[in-house]
Amino acid sequence: MATPWHNRYALRTEGMGxxxxxELLKLTEQPDVISFAGGLPAxxxxxxxxxxxxxxxxxxxxxxxxxxxxxxxxYFPLRSLIVQQMARYGIHAKEDNVLLTSGSQQALDMIxxxxxxxxxxxxxxSPTYLGALQAWSAYQARYVTVPIDQDGMRTELLExxxxxxxxxxxxxxxxxxxxxxxxxxxxxxxxxxMADHHGIPLVEDDPYGQLRYSGEHLPPLVVxxxxxxxxxxxxxxxxxxxxxxxxxxxxxxxxxxxxxxxxVAPVEVIKRCVQAKQGMDLHTSSFVQMVAYEVAKDGxxxxxxxxxxxxxxxxxxxxxxxxxxxxxxEVQWTRPDGGLFLWAWMPEGMDAAExxxxxxxxxxxxxxxxxxxxxxxxxxxxxxxxxxxxxxxMIEEGIRRLGAVLKGQMAGSKRAEKVVERVLA
Amino acid sequence: MATPWHNRYALRTEGMGxxxxxELLKLTEQPDVISFAGGLPAxxxxxxxxxxxxxxxxxxxxxxxxxxxxxxxxYFPLRSLIVQQMARYGIHAKEDNVLLTSGSQQALDMIxxxxxxxxxxxxxxSPTYLGALQAWSAYQARYVTVPIDQDGMRTELLExxxxxxxxxxxxxxxxxxxxxxxxxxxxxxxxxxMADHHGIPLVEDDPYGQLRYSGEHLPPLVVxxxxxxxxxxxxxxxxxxxxxxxxxxxxxxxxxxxxxxxxVAPVEVIKRCVQAKQGMDLHTSSFVQMVAYEVAKDGxxxxxxxxxxxxxxxxxxxxxxxxxxxxxxEVQWTRPDGGLFLWAWMPEGMDAAExxxxxxxxxxxxxxxxxxxxxxxxxxxxxxxxxxxxxxxMIEEGIRRLGAVLKGQMAGSKRAEKVVERVLA
Numbered sequence: 035m036a037t038p039w040h041n042r043y044a045l046r047t048e049g050m051g052x053x054x055x056x057e058l059l060k061l062t063e064q065p066d067v068i069s070f071a072g073g074l075p076a077x078x079x080x081x082x083x084x085x086x087x088x089x090x091x092x093x094x095x096x097x098x099x100x101x102x103x104x105x106x107x108x109y110f111p112l113r114s115l116i117v118q119q120m121a122r123y124g125i126h127a128k129e130d131n132v133l134l135t136s137g138s139q140q141a142l143d144m145i146x147x148x149x150x151x152x153x154x155x156x157x158x159x160s161p162t163y164l165g166a167l168q169a170w171s172a173y174q175a176r177y178v179t180v181p182i183d184q185d186g187m188r189t190e191l192l193e194x195x196x197x198x199x200x201x202x203x204x205x206x207x208x209x210x211x212x213x214x215x216x217x218x219x220x221x222x223x224x225x226x227x228m229a230d231h232h233g234i235p236l237v238e239d240d241p242y243g244q245l246r247y248s249g250e251h252l253p254p255l256v257v258x259x260x261x262x263x264x265x266x267x268x269x270x271x272x273x274x275x276x277x278x279x280x281x282x283x284x285x286x287x288x289x290x291x292x293x294x295x296x297x298v299a300p301v302e303v304i305k306r307c308v309q310a311k312q313g314m315d316l317h318t319s320s321f322v323q324m325v326a327y328e329v330a331k332d333g334x335x336x337x338x339x340x341x342x343x344x345x346x347x348x349x350x351x352x353x354x355x356x357x358x359x360x361x362x363x364e365v366q367w368t369r370p371d372g373g374l375f376l377w378a379w380m381p382e383g384m385d386a387a388e389x390x391x392x393x394x395x396x397x398x399x400x401x402x403x404x405x406x407x408x409x410x411x412x413x414x415x416x417x418x419x420x421x422x423x424x425x426x427x428m429i430e431e432g433i434r435r436l437g438a439v440l441k442g443q444m445a446g447s448k449r450a451e452k453v454v455e456r457v458l459a
Numbered sequence: 460m461a462t463p464w465h466n467r468y469a470l471r472t473e474g475m476g477x478x479x480x481x482e483l484l485k486l487t488e489q490p491d492v493i494s495f496a497g498g499l500p501a502x503x504x505x506x507x508x509x510x511x512x513x514x515x516x517x518x519x520x521x522x523x524x525x526x527x528x529x530x531x532x533x534y535f536p537l538r539s540l541i542v543q544q545m546a547r548y549g550i551h552a553k554e555d556n557v558l559l560t561s562g563s564q565q566a567l568d569m570i571x572x573x574x575x576x577x578x579x580x581x582x583x584x585s586p587t588y589l590g591a592l593q594a595w596s597a598y599q600a601r602y603v604t605v606p607i608d609q610d611g612m613r614t615e616l617l618e619x620x621x622x623x624x625x626x627x628x629x630x631x632x633x634x635x636x637x638x639x640x641x642x643x644x645x646x647x648x649x650x651x652x653m654a655d656h657h658g659i660p661l662v663e664d665d666p667y668g669q670l671r672y673s674g675e676h677l678p679p680l681v682v683x684x685x686x687x688x689x690x691x692x693x694x695x696x697x698x699x700x701x702x703x704x705x706x707x708x709x710x711x712x713x714x715x716x717x718x719x720x721x722x723v724a725p726v727e728v729i730k731r732c733v734q735a736k737q738g739m740d741l742h743t744s745s746f747v748q749m750v751a752y753e754v755a756k757d758g759x760x761x762x763x764x765x766x767x768x769x770x771x772x773x774x775x776x777x778x779x780x781x782x783x784x785x786x787x788x789e790v791q792w793t794r795p796d797g798g799l800f801l802w803a804w805m806p807e808g809m810d811a812a813e814x815x816x817x818x819x820x821x822x823x824x825x826x827x828x829x830x831x832x833x834x835x836x837x838x839x840x841x842x843x844x845x846x847x848x849x850x851x852x853m854i855e856e857g858i859r860r861l862g863a864v865l866k867g868q869m870a871g872s873k874r875a876e877k878v879v880e881r882v883l884a
Binding site: 038039040042043045046072073074075077078080082085086089090093094097098099100101102103104136137139140143147148149150151152165168169171172201202233235285289290291292293300302303306310312313314315316317318319320321322 | 463464465467468470471497498499500502503505507510511514515518519522523524525526527528529561562564565568572573574575576577590593594596597626627658660710714715716717718725727728731735737738739740741742743744745746747
């Protein structure tokens with residue numbers, strides 16, 4: 035046998051730990067497993083017929099353009115559509131502030147390339163989005179964390195975390211992945227004030243903002259940042275001259291298989307991102323961008339998002355009700371107002387990774403153990419549950435099965451405790 | 460005004476010099492300019508009708524799969540199709556050796572991420588592909604170069620260049636971008652021997668290998684490397700356990716607007732690439748991969764490449780004949796056996812960037828000044844001309860105009876020389 039490449043050529047390995055989620059997805063893809071593990075949208079909601087019409091139109095009318103090289107910034111009509119869509123959420127950007135990316139994962143990669151030098155610290159929630167950790171560990175980032183509770187990041191702990199001098203802060207304010215929690219308004223305001231005061235940029239990751247099922251819409255950090263800077267100075271801060279880089283995606287509202295996300299930022303930052311993207315993949319598929327634009331335009335996207343909200347809200351309710359019914363009292367969980375995920379935690383000392391193995395082997399039900407979402411190595415007793423992908427009756431059945439596994443484990447650990455007590459007595 | 464971001468936040472700038480080619484493309488996009496600047500395929504050759512049928516089929520039969528998240532490795536049938544296609548060129552890979560990328564630009568980015576630590580040297584041809592320099596400068600690579608002549612990299616100079624200890628060598632063996640030259644067989648063999656002898660991997664970039672218009676096909680480095688290792692050792696080297704990472708693309712054979720390329724490498728390297736890609740963009744668009752597969756399969760791609768070869772061979776011939784007719788004797792150029800580009804050089808001391816400005820302003824014709832393709836700062840008197848994009852009559856007319864600009868400049872510099880001679884006399 036030949037000498038392995040890593041012995042011959044010193045391949046770099048920073049941040050290349052295989053994605054726990056994606057490896058798990060492989061294990062849980064057997065057809066008889068009810069999986070709450072992935073972050074997959076409901077495939078039956080994809081507007082397949084509209085995509086068919088849009089593809090036909092794009093190829094018939096603009097075939098040569100759709101198949102040719104395009105601008106790194108993205109397809110201009112799609113950037114305009116994003117500008118209009120964001121304006122409805124109070125974000126008043128211009129097309130120059132918008133860069134199309136190959137999924138919002140690429141936006142995270144780009145942000146890392148722009149901001150992280152080896153050893154730089156990134157301040158994140160704990161737990162936080164695994165894909166961000168994967169993207170930034172490749173740039174040899176280190177992490178400083180602030181825990182979350184039901185109202186999102188515990189900003190009363192922020193001051194202390196900022197003492198370590200992070201390069202930027204990373205927040206998912208709406209229906210956080212993985213926690214399912216939403217950052218409260220006063221905490222949002224505190225965050226933008228602290229970002230301004232300490233001179234530290236905020237990266238606002240908002241893939242789920244449009245998928246709210248209950249409660250009131252809260253203003254994005256990028257809007258609050260603008261208002262804060264306006265109130266503080268009279269020198270005419272425009273939108274996107276502030277401290278926030280905002281990113282979102284079409285993955286949850288149209289289809290993840292497109293790989294279409296975007297970044298909104300000051301023009302100066304967008305220009306640097308464009309330069310970075312030229313080295314990364316030149317531009318995102320012209321064909322995909324044009325098809326997505328044809329599907330989304332003329333109000334279709336808003337109608338479609340309303341339909342998704344109804345379906346996912348019901349699935350969330352089914353999952354929460356089933357958890358009340360089937361989960362043992364010792365397990366607690368979040369009650370998300372939107373998004374795709376909820377978060378559950380078992381008593382300290384229990385191991386969700388072990389539980390997953392038992393759950394798949396004995397009950398054919400799967401979830402994601404929470405440990406990988408903690409940059410600080412916590413969370414062994416936590417799990418993430420997705421409620422968007424499975425049909426309601428499968429959610430009910432899957433939670434029933436998972437409840438049985440949990441009760442079995444709890445009973446087992448109680449018996450073990452009693453044994454320990456007897457031995458020690 | 461707000462403080463600029465780069466003053467506030469120390470944005471990283473390594474390798475972010477804006478792409479000269481892409482900025483130039485903007486200048487030369489005015490409709491009355493005949494542009495030989497880009498690297499665009501002929502849009503009238505895009506198989507638009509086949510793409511329409513394929514999109515319809517994919518959405519009708521596999522809509523939910525095409526729009527959902529997919530495997531990072533890529534769509535399996537497309538990986539199989541690539542395996543079959545490469546086998547016709549003597550490259551016997553398995554699906555496990557193939558990773559789909561978002562254009563071959565992403566393959567270059569990935570190779571940088573895998574192999575380059577800040578300050579590492581990369582050995583390239585001089586001139587070499589600008590996109591590779593852009594990708595790797597982001598990882599703070601430095602460059603050591605070996606000049607090319609009509610037979611490609613001058614391998615008699617390789618030994619000396621290798622003394623600086625480069626991390627890997629980067630070669631475009633076929634119809635090199637920008638030089639248009641092809642690496643001779645004995646030089647290919649020397650390269651793989653040296654790679655083995657010095658223990659330095661070879662990155663073989665082959666976007667144009669299928670687009671040969673004259674001369675005999677030459678074996679890829681990855682094939683020669685295998686044969687060399689087989690002859691040297693009896694320990695059963697498989698394909699892709701050797702020293703070569705190979706990359707190619709559908710951009711020149713199907714359509715660049717898809718953003719579809721691939722990497723072929725030892726399984727161990729592919730696994731690391733998959734981990735890197737998870738942090739970069741999770742996976743390449745499922746929809747695009749499935750549509751490309753439906754278009755390419757059942758022999759269509761081969762038929763289509765035969766048609767492209769006929770069209771581009773004619774355009775190359777038209778350009779070469781026009782250059783013979785219209786260019787001044789002092790200008791020299793390469794005569795490519797394939798690909799999209801040829802390379803021309805003016806007498807030392809002339810500046811192609813200045814010439815471009817005059818050419819666009821006075822004659823409405825454009826090319827790319829060659830300087831940016833030289834990691835070693837050479838090439839101010841060189842230019843790259845693309846012959847795939849413009850129609851034959853526009854090629855003839857554009858070269859006539861460019862010849863006029865060149866003759867004007869030559870006459871001007873001869874007059875200036877005479878003035879200098881008189882003054883010095």
